[in-house]
Amino acid sequence: MPKVTTHPSVHRPTVGGEPPVTKIEPKRTGSAARKAPAEKAPAQPAVPHLRDFAESHTRSGLKPQQGALVEGKPGRGVLSRVDTLTFAKVPIDKNGRIAPVVFDLPKDAISFTVVVRGKENASWLIDRVKGPDGKAIVDGGKNMSTIVDHALDSPNRSAIGLCPGVAVLLAPDNPSIKVKPGQWQIGACSGDDQGKPATGTADVQILIKRATRQPKRGRIDLNFYLTGTHRWTAKNVAGNKDFRALLARTKALLKGAGIEVGAVRFADAPGATRTIDLDSHGKHSAGALFKTTDKPGLNVFFVDAVTLAGIGGRGPVGFGGGIPGAPVPGTPASGIALSIDGNPDLPGNWGTCLAHEIGHYLGLSHTVESDGSMQDQLPDTDPRPYAAGNLMYPVQEGSAVTFSRQQADVMLRHPMVDIIE
Numbered sequence: 462m463p464k465v466t467t468h469p470s471v472h473r474p475t476v477g478g479e480p481p482v483t484k485i486e487p488k489r490t491g492s493a494a495r496k497a498p499a500e501k502a503p504a505q506p507a508v509p510h511l512r513d514f515a516e517s518h519t520r521s522g523l524k525p526q527q528g529a530l531v532e533g534k535p536g537r538g539v540l541s542r543v544d545t546l547t548f549a550k551v552p553i554d555k556n557g558r559i560a561p562v563v564f565d566l567p568k569d570a571i572s573f574t575v576v577v578r579g580k581e582n583a584s585w586l587i588d589r590v591k592g593p594d595g596k597a598i599v600d601g602g603k604n605m606s607t608i609v610d611h612a613l614d615s616p617n618r619s620a621i622g623l624c625p626g627v628a629v630l631l632a633p634d635n636p637s638i639k640v641k642p643g644q645w646q647i648g649a650c651s652g653d654d655q656g657k658p659a660t661g662t663a664d665v666q667i668l669i670k671r672a673t674r675q676p677k678r679g680r681i682d683l684n685f686y687l688t689g690t691h692r693w694t695a696k697n698v699a700g701n702k703d704f705r706a707l708l709a710r711t712k713a714l715l716k717g718a719g720i721e722v723g724a725v726r727f728a729d730a731p732g733a734t735r736t737i738d739l740d741s742h743g744k745h746s747a748g749a750l751f752k753t754t755d756k757p758g759l760n761v762f763f764v765d766a767v768t769l770a771g772i773g774g775r776g777p778v779g780f781g782g783g784i785p786g787a788p789v790p791g792t793p794a795s796g797i798a799l800s801i802d803g804n805p806d807l808p809g810n811w812g813t814c815l816a817h818e819i820g821h822y823l824g825l826s827h828t829v830e831s832d833g834s835m836q837d838q839l840p841d842t843d844p845r846p847y848a849a850g851n852l853m854y855p856v857q858e859g860s861a862v863t864f865s866r867q868q869a870d871v872m873l874r875h876p877m878v879d880i881i882e
């Protein structure tokens with residue numbers, strides 16, 4: 462069975478125009494030596510040099526912002542609700558940092574998700590998340606040359622937005638993090654591919670997921686967008702045997718994590734780009750595609766191929782809006798693109814790839830990167846490169862894979878998953 466690559470790594474992006482880090486491939490022995498993974502990380506967009514980052518957020522001269530609350534209404538049989546706090550037009554200082562955003566987390570919060578949206582010529586990073594006990598669960602530090610790495614290595618991982626114009630963070634994303642009730646503070650910074658900070662304002666949303674019990678089972682709605690690949694249309698796709706094999710595999714894998722698929726919607730996207738090229742600096746067509754979404758639920762675009770034309774190497778099978786993806790529609794991080802006609806694998810394995818991408822979208826990192834450079838923060842996943850069996854390993858063999866219990870727990874906390882038990 463051919464190995465397929467699911468998506469580019471998110472690790473160790475370069476900042477401030479530094480050349481990409483050359484990766485040293487680990488020596489492989491035994492079964493691991495079979496095939497080199499085709500996965501290759503695209504060069505990541507840069508964030509600005511903040512010469513005087515030694516200033517604290519509160520010393521930037523910008524006042525802490527207060528948000529406007531919209532309470533969520535759970536559907537029938539749903540035990541969770543998602544309240545949304547919106548901070549519109551948050552000012553940005555001369556270094557591209559937003560004014561501090563503060564909010565109160567209620568006692569029954571089981572997670573919160575931060576969405577920062579700003580100018581789309583810049584990339585965004587949520588670089589500071591501080592809890593009511595004064596401890597930071599995300600701290601990018603004061604040095605701009607290491608801020609991306611430090612945010613990534615924080616107790617709660619924060620990854621630079623893969624799609625320019627937006628950054629998303631889910632807390633908790635591992636069992637060591639407790640989201641305590643009380644006042645939290647959020648910071649974010651920005652920069653274009655020349656390291657120039659964004660100007661203007663940013664919009665920040667905090668989605669607070671509330672439930673009276675710890676989640677055991679959940680449900681998620683899926684929206685499928687048909688671009689014409691595999692001759693699928695909104696009308697014919699539900700009855701197509703290849704699509705049915707794909708969806709059956711995705712459903713079975715999610716069910717193993719306690720997540721049911723609820724409503725499934727189809728829409729034609731005839732004008733959509735069918736080849737998503739992930740070139741350097743994050744300037745790619747996926748964000749424009751994902752921005753066209755407007756329905757609640759997780760959006761999946763079936764395309765011909767995801768390519769790395771400007772970077773070289775074989776393209777990944779899928780690409781999602783981020784880790785996690787946006788919990789709301791209409792942003793450059795509001796979807797997943799999955800290669801269909803450009804993926805020579807079996808339709809059932811397309812479903813495995815989709816489940817892997819949904820895992821990322823709902824907050825999961827790779828268990829370990831192919832080169833061993835970074836592991837996830839979950840104690841119950843196997844940290845060895847080339848360990849098989851977990852769905853969030855970067856290279857999938859198609860079957861006999863599962864999510865771990867702790868991976869399931871992270872996914873159940875994403876706002877797109879309704880808690881039903």
Ligand SMILES: [Zn+2]
Nearest residue numbers: 467468827855
């Ligand atoms: Zn992946």
